[in-house]
Amino acid sequence: MIKDQLRQQRIETPSWAYGNSGTRFKVFAQQGVPRDPYEKLADAAQVHRYTGVAPTVALHIPWDKVDDYADLARHATEQGVTIGAINSNVFQDNDYMLGSVTHPDPEVRRKALRHLLDCVDIMDATGSDTLKLWFSDGTNYPGQDDIRARQDRLAEALAAVYERLGEEQRFLLEYKLFEPAFYMTDLPDWGTAYAHCLKLGPKAQVVVDTGHHAPGTNIEFIVAFLLREGKLGGFDFNSRFYADDDLMVGAADPFQLFRIMFEVIGGGGYTNETAFMLDQCHNIEPKIPGQIRSVMNVQEATAKALLVDRDALAVAQREGDVLGANAVLMDAYNTDVRPLLGELREEMGLAPDPMAAYAKSGYFEKIAADRVGGNQAGWGA
Amino acid sequence: MIKDQLRQQRIETPSWAYGNSGTRFKVFAQQGVPRDPYEKLADAAQVHRYTGVAPTVALHIPWDKVDDYADLARHATEQGVTIGAINSNVFQDNDYMLGSVTHPDPEVRRKALRHLLDCVDIMDATGSDTLKLWFSDGTNYPGQDDIRARQDRLAEALAAVYERLGEEQRFLLEYKLFEPAFYMTDLPDWGTAYAHCLKLGPKAQVVVDTGHHAPGTNIEFIVAFLLREGKLGGFDFNSRFYADDDLMVGAADPFQLFRIMFEVIGGGGYTNETAFMLDQCHNIEPKIPGQIRSVMNVQEATAKALLVDRDALAVAQREGDVLGANAVLMDAYNTDVRPLLGELREEMGLAPDPMAAYAKSGYFEKIAADRVGGNQAGWGA
């Protein structure tokens, strides 16, 4: 039963995870990094090949701009994956220095909105049903711009995008506490994203990036709350010790990841359309194995969350048995689920250890040799 | 003009600020502390006498329970003040160890709700139009109780209270990140409070306690957002360097207080029914002067916010002049408004320096001598 549920899990990897990335101090180049969206999809297909649960790949526009999106989608299918969410990018053009859809200049706002609508066109062309909206918009200094006027502009842009969505399409609205805006961010928290989505309707939902919160925020509370409201659209998974560190999901606080998955399952988010997406930078670790490890970390947390004896838990909770209820939860968390997942993979015709299987495959040696010359894809490219 | 606006400001002081208070480590007793609600009101009246802008006093039930609320209200009037918000307390009874309105046991929930409805009765009796709802409800350990079920229980209780409110009454819903719950708080942030209020209707609004946020939270953003939504009911003012330190408002970050007041004014919150309430503990400083200083701090921040040249600011913002726009704001902040406020007080028939005037009045010496014996009022009493 648990294995059935685990078998059906779908974790989306992002095309940009396969290119170089870094911090503001340095982007370290790696060997064999893809040079175009086609190569990114090929790499993403490797992750699915060894894990069996990563069949879709998110794109970032314009980083993944191509002339023929139908052709790109075909290429994906040939590799064994499909195109997932389309991520819009309105933060890397010089015009966006003071904002995109919230910019004081209506000309810039129009340009940004045009890009967002173009992304819906790409959804139509690729068959993607999900648009992910993240805005770096905000200000660095008190007084720099009018907080409230920027909300008006944001609402206007969101309404225009919402209007353009097709029947089977939705957008996920992402919030982030800070960075790159350092005084005020126009969508800083789940409450702001929720309020905007609520006004627009069912095709607008909130996406939770696990690295985008203030210190001390209880993320699983937000997850439970948004599920109760029908407004949890999905996750951008990654992990952090400090700010938006974008480390591999589950690397910093595996217990938190487990608690999040526990709420997802309890709130019905596992079987509905909640999207499990990775969004992390591999600054110093190799790209493909970094994604494989991350997918495995999400699987392990999910397996543990599925193991919780919810009946026993409900009894302990009802009786006010603080230690007992906590023990039921910890009992699942403390279980070593790796053998179970190894079995599942073998039942799925996969090697029990995806990391070892990929390492043995020779794929890395091949791309390292083949992909010499050309421009490596990277953060911003 | 600015003086006219300052003259109309109303800052509410809380009855519990006049009693002893402290931390979990120690409550330090002070001289002359009131022994009953009548004496608390007398002390609060002193703050109004010297500042001229603190004409109302918040009560806390059951700390301020009396047999005859109409008599208490009369006493207040005789002292020159009136009863402000009624604050409910569902956290100091043994039954509330695992929650009040969100407790797993329906019996406890009923008891808590009864108390909340009693508070509305007290509003009727005292003429108060505002009920402040803060719940300490939450859990200390993962698994201890069901996050979502607790939201259902919370919603149910809030609806019952909302239903009971009279035409001219409202409730303000308070959120707090943590303490005394240390894993999950049922109302941890403005988004949660907002979502509940939105469903209930116009008589439910959010109250912002300036000490109840995660590190790094931009409070003025929340203020601007809630005003845009018509959902900012008021403030619990205090200040903090770390957590919910409950220091005197303006003591830790006067620039933040200024930015908050700037958004209040810009968002129309100064002239509507937004309540400016103090809620702080004077652990080590004398009570009445502590409140006087706090009222003055709010006044100074307000005066500076009123001084901002909003036309010049709008021009700089429109032109994308980052340094110029910031400079307009800072110009007001850097102005010394104490002479202006001194003048205003003299025009109001008050001494220009309320701290000095109170110190000279002999009131402290009188209460220190008179109030010997009896039980000092304090946190929890």
Added chain:
Amino acid sequence: MIKDQLRQQRIETPSWAYGNSGTRFKVFAQQGVPRDPYEKLADAAQVHRYTGVAPTVALHIPWDKVDDYADLARHATEQGVTIGAINSNVFQDNDYMLGSVTHPDPEVRRKALRHLLDCVDIMDATGSDTLKLWFSDGTNYPGQDDIRARQDRLAEALAAVYERLGEEQRFLLEYKLFEPAFYMTDLPDWGTAYAHCLKLGPKAQVVVDTGHHAPGTNIEFIVAFLLREGKLGGFDFNSRFYADDDLMVGAADPFQLFRIMFEVIGGGGYTNETAFMLDQCHNIEPKIPGQIRSVMNVQEATAKALLVDRDALAVAQREGDVLGANAVLMDAYNTDVRPLLGELREEMGLAPDPMAAYAKSGYFEKIAADRVGGNQAGWGA
């Protein structure tokens, strides 16, 4: 081998964990709570009886003041435990409102120092070799007192205590970011404690309370650093999601506890005199089971840390294999060590599940019935 090391672990429980405790909002009374230090020791002995690794009990003076300390030590021995660290308390007297050893008034400083020296007398009488020094000293408002002068006063008091220590005695100096001081704490971080200890000599060491750090602090780094310097005296274990929440150790971030134990072992802190002490409040969970669970949590983290394949780790680190090195660590963390610990307990003649064994013992029912009347011991009593 690992079992041998686990068998030798010694975890000290604190006498105050058996009494009532709470937050500033409410102390919830529990059934069967001890009424004097003798009953506290009896309860602590239960924890040792079922875990086999908690043979010492820390005292808090004056909370555990008795007329005849030799008699108390004898009573402890009869119960199967011995007296551990003596914890001084210079924060619950009215005189200490503005500080103890750093107070501006030399009279108060002398009083505080006298208490500290009395604690060394109690060490002599009980055979305790460790004095734990925590000071709540600090200020709430900028300007309130002179930061540097307070350091001078602190240094003077510490030197006087150091001077008084016997050959085989030491003191552990505790730091804490904030609370109950909310602007400036005189010993806010490990650097301050370290600098003072360094000047005094080898009998002064730093104690790390795992709940006393700023958000984001890497505690295991501090542990590794202090061990390298020979200045790690011990731990006050507990856990937190927000501030100094004093939850059961391992409850909030079991991965962090594992990382800490990993550094302890690698730095030689497991076999030297580093003290593993619990210091946590059981606000809502029953006392004795709360301590048993906490001892088990430390054991489990220790077992996992002992399981790390340090040779494989060193190879991966040397080769710059980021994912490989991390995987070696996680492999140990993901292991379920509960069966191993169950075996160990059986080899020690104990029940494999201490929680179940205690629950079945009838001890709670006995104390709940016996300890009616008298004053329950509690935080501050």
Added chain:
Amino acid sequence: MIKDQLRQQRIETPSWAYGNSGTRFKVFAQQGVPRDPYEKLADAAQVHRYTGVAPTVALHIPWDKVDDYADLARHATEQGVTIGAINSNVFQDNDYMLGSVTHPDPEVRRKALRHLLDCVDIMDATGSDTLKLWFSDGTNYPGQDDIRARQDRLAEALAAVYERLGEEQRFLLEYKLFEPAFYMTDLPDWGTAYAHCLKLGPKAQVVVDTGHHAPGTNIEFIVAFLLREGKLGGFDFNSRFYADDDLMVGAADPFQLFRIMFEVIGGGGYTNETAFMLDQCHNIEPKIPGQIRSVMNVQEATAKALLVDRDALAVAQREGDVLGANAVLMDAYNTDVRPLLGELREEMGLAPDPMAAYAKSGYFEKIAADRVGGNQAGWGA
């Protein structure tokens, strides 16, 4: 008297503040940005021309690498400024992906050390007496490398650099909580930097970057403590709302800047060799005016700190007058010191408003026109 002290203040600006900079998301190019170190010095000279208190300029190696440092120093003198601290950079070479002086590979460590020693050569060539050492070294994942071994390597490198310093030279050791390392930073806090400097001797001192601390850290405490120990070497000034935001100093929390300057003055740091350096990124505001504003902000904070009536403060502190002592401090902070600084500038032969004077000078228009073509200097160039 206060004007005399203000006249002698020296605030160093960094060469890299005049080039483009940004976040990991985007570096926005600006008009007229310098294309080489010579042009950077010319721009820095503008800041000194209008403020009169910024006569030195910090270099960053290799960003400011030139063939002939003596010639560069001469050029500086011609512009009216001199070379200040030399900042080493061991974070932007591919070899440093896993560390520089703490890298597991001794070859990389040797390369990094060589660079540091080269920087001392440049000090000899330029007459600079200060080397600033910041290391991005750390790890992203638990287990990635050995925390303690990295401390050994760090200590070894620091000793080698210390050894190489001339009689009149010193190094300032910088700490930072996180970024670009996201799990463990080898020099994360002042305590670590202090401990290393202490072992080396008087030519090693700690530098406090005001943006490099955990949330809630009391920076002025660290300043007071390091001054008491004779170990405060200087400041890297900037400001932050969240993490290491590198905003203009004084922009986020002017009260904190005032408190820091108050401790500097009280601890004797104003008249000794404590260096006041700016280190901030102007991501969206124009470079030269951004530096001018920052210098003015430091001046204003200094002026207010000098205004504190220290005699009255000492009396209030001695008497335990919490509100009175705080009021003495706030009285200075609330004073508008801009007229005083305007007067001072006029006495120095400068325009009273440096921002306006620079804007009128036509310098920006000239460099915007002249500096077309070539490679703009920027973060990392």
